[in-house]
Amino acid sequence: MRFLILLLTATAMISMSGCESTYYNAMEKVGVHKRDILVDRVGEAKDAQKEAQEQFKDALTEFRSVVSFDGGNLETHYNRLNSEFEDSEAAAKEVSDRINKVESVAEALFDEWQDELKLYTNARLRSDSANKLQATKRQYTALIKSMRRAEKSIDPVLNALRDNVLYLKHNLNASAIGALKGELAGIDRDVQQLIGAMEKAIRESDAFIKQLK
Template sequence: MRFLILLLASAAMFSIAGCESTYYNAMEKVGVHKRDILVDRVSEAKDAQEDAQEQFKDALTEFRSVVSFNGGNLESHYNRLNSEFEDSEAAAKEVTDRINKVESVAEALFDEWQDELKLYSNDRLRADSANKLQATKRQYTTLIKSMRRAEKSIDPVLNALRDNVLYLKHNLNASAISALKGELAGIDRDVQQLIGAMEKAINESDAFIKQLK
């Protein structure tokens, strides 16, 4: 059974890789090269991170509203907080998906670039292209590490929100609010760290796009 699962997983990975390769080839035929696709995908990842920043700010605002509850319909507060949590999960998934797409095309671009160095007959041009490849790789490495750090900073916030949403779901009373108040400082800190990490990744994205263009 384990062998079958591994076989199916490998087949799925090859299928995805094959689809990506077909896509790149088709785009190249209409004049859109991997470098262009990489620029677009970095920009899309940047947009996803900006959207996630705003979403987690909204979730934090709603959590503050819950812990300052002072009468009224507590269930409606729970419903709004749960909605913000679900939107935050969706935003986190979008960030991960966009970063994965950046990695996919970057790897394809760098492999192609490296292979094509062998086609040069002019040593000077080959050396210059090789230097540019290494410089681009270095800046890309800085970018993707920054993106992954920002992505990783999402987990503590999502986990804390999930815990508090679940707790509130099963304890819709004033004592639950008291318990949640003790969580606010930690969630606030984690959201601020997330926003800072994403801001750094966004700035790295701008610098990388500027270099490629």
């Protein structure tokens, strides 16, 4: 119960201040350190990417359904495709938000770690800690590059989906389907590249979490 109260207090503090450093300090007081927060946030970013993968697969499936239109209510197909596009936008934003949060706590952790090297009186322990800091930084750099590369691969898919949704919105007729068919191969390719980039980032995330733990 005491831990829950302290945790709620920490949450209230971050809500009032809107300051990450205040949040980290409050969490430290309840025994949750920056390293723990980084592990959690990397896991959350990984989960967001997995969900985004599934969302973009769904959007691709719906787009294929539209270009295969062979009678019926085209507006219904448009509404479904537009819904998948909006969900894809939301998934993309979630991925970006999660990556930003990873960067925020990682920078705070590395700054703290670097500052605390000055506090050692034992040269051997200081050297060992400094080496571990550099190794962790190197692995983190590879991780964040992979995450940002995956994030960047979202843009071509979102742009293509947006273009086609807008086109269909103003051309709800069978002749519009012919124009969309020519877009399918490019969207399919971009989605596959996105999925591949996210798979790499997810593997990097697992390796980083394992190393920190």
